[in-house]
Amino acid sequence: MLTNLYNYRELLKSNVKKEIRGKYKGSFLGVLWSFINPLLQVLVYAIVFPYIMRVKTPNYLQYLITGIIPWTFFTTVLTQGMITVRMNAGILKKVYFPREILPISVALSGLVNFFISCIIILIFCLFGGIGISWHILLLPLVAFIQFVFSLGLILALSAINIYIKDTEYIVQFIINMIFYATPILYPTSLFPENFRWILYLNPMAGIIDLYRNIFIYHEFSGFQTLAYVGGVSLLFFAVGLLIFRKLEKGFAEEL
Numbered sequence: 001m002l003t004n005l006y007n008y009r010e011l012l013k014s015n016v017k018k019e020i021r022g023k024y025k026g027s028f029l030g031v032l033w034s035f036i037n038p039l040l041q042v043l044v045y046a047i048v049f050p051y052i053m054r055v056k057t058p059n060y061l062q063y064l065i066t067g068i069i070p071w072t073f074f075t076t077v078l079t080q081g082m083i084t085v086r087m088n089a090g091i092l093k094k095v096y097f098p099r100e101i102l103p104i105s106v107a108l109s110g111l112v113n114f115f116i117s118c119i120i121i122l123i124f125c126l127f128g129g130i131g132i133s134w135h136i137l138l139l140p141l142v143a144f145i146q147f148v149f150s151l152g153l154i155l156a157l158s159a160i161n162i163y164i165k166d167t168e169y170i171v172q173f174i175i176n177m178i179f180y181a182t183p184i185l186y187p188t189s190l191f192p193e194n195f196r197w198i199l200y201l202n203p204m205a206g207i208i209d210l211y212r213n214i215f216i217y218h219e220f221s222g223f224q225t226l227a228y229v230g231g232v233s234l235l236f237f238a239v240g241l242l243i244f245r246k247l248e249k250g251f252a253e254e255l
Contacts, residue, residue, distance in 0.1 A: 001241065004098035012101050012108075019080075019109035038069050038117060049185050057187050059216060062124050066212045067184035069117045074150055074204060075175055077110035081154030082161050082168055085251065092251060099248045100241070103158045107151040114143060121215050133218040142210045145226075145233050149203055152236030159247040162254045184208060203229045203236075 005012060042064050049060075057063050084102045085092070092099065118139065125132060161167040182205050188196050199205050206225040213219050 001098070001100060005101070005104070008097055008101060011097055012105060015101060015105035016108045016112070019105050020112060038065065038072050038120065041068050041072075045185055059128060059130060062121075062128050062130055062216050063187075063212065064185065065121055065124050066215050067182075067208050069114070069121060070146065070208055070211050071179065071182070071184055071204070072117070073110055073114040074146065075179075076113070077107050077150045078154060078157070078175065079168070079172065080110075081106040081150070082157035082171060084154075085158045085162055099251065100155065100244060103154045103244070104151065107147055107154060110150070111143060111147050125215055130216055131218075132215075135214045135218050135220055138214055138220060139211075142207060142214065142226075145230050146204075146207050148237050149207070149229070149233035152233065152238070152240035155237070155240035155244040159244045159251075162251055163247065178202060178204070182208065200225070200228075203232045 042061070045064055045068070046061055049064075081103045084106050085099065088102055122132065157167060157171060181199065182202055183199060188199055188205075191199065206222070206229040209225060210220075210222055210229070213222055
């Protein structure tokens with residue numbers, strides 16, 4: 001796969017650029033929506049949860065934004081990635097290139113947008129009095145783990161979606177459920193300690209915790225979490241690539 005990506009690196013590069021530019025093509029604010037969308041979400045949840053749901057967490061605004069922005073990265077690449085093969089059906093039938101370039105381009109463009117959106121987190125931390133520390137150097141490592149995890153999912157789902165057309169609707173429903181099962185809006189301390197491990201079976205829970213350690217708590221004591229989410233991400237990537245390679249042989253007939 002790495003050899004294919006190197007040989008077709010120009011195609012990969014142009015595809016990533018197309019994904020980044022095409023996302024907000026024709027909109028008046030363009031790439032600013034990368035900042036506005038998560039900010040609007042944070043505004044809503046910052047009003048609802050502390051005052052209506054009585055959730056009390058120190059630096060709750062920063063707590064929210066360090067959960068919302070990584071989650072937006074995850075859901076964006078997942079929803080765009082699983083339809084990318086079908087959306088490029090015309091090109092697939094006419095030109096040969098490694099098919100995995102399509103989902104990889106979506107994941108890479110999402111990673112670029114995520115790093116841009118991290119500027120918002122930094123601004124909130126600086127003006128909220130939390131500041132930044134050397135732990136920010138670990139951000140690319142955690143982001144890469146999330147990238148690998150997301151890529152594994154979209155490799156599998158983009159291939160399955162060619163054969164089972166309802167995949168995107170089922171996945172969207174599951175994403176909505178997992179959002180509330182992930183400690184984004186609330187702290188894990190709301191749950192009894194004996195049952196918290198259930199939340200962390202979801203790799204995104206651990207990944208978001210790692211981001212919060214970097215941005216808010218200025219510590220990196222979660223090496224066990226890092227090892228777990230890293231291992232799970234590699235497993236998902238390997239399985240996703242295997243499924244993609246197995247199913248891509250029939251793409252032309254199904255599209």
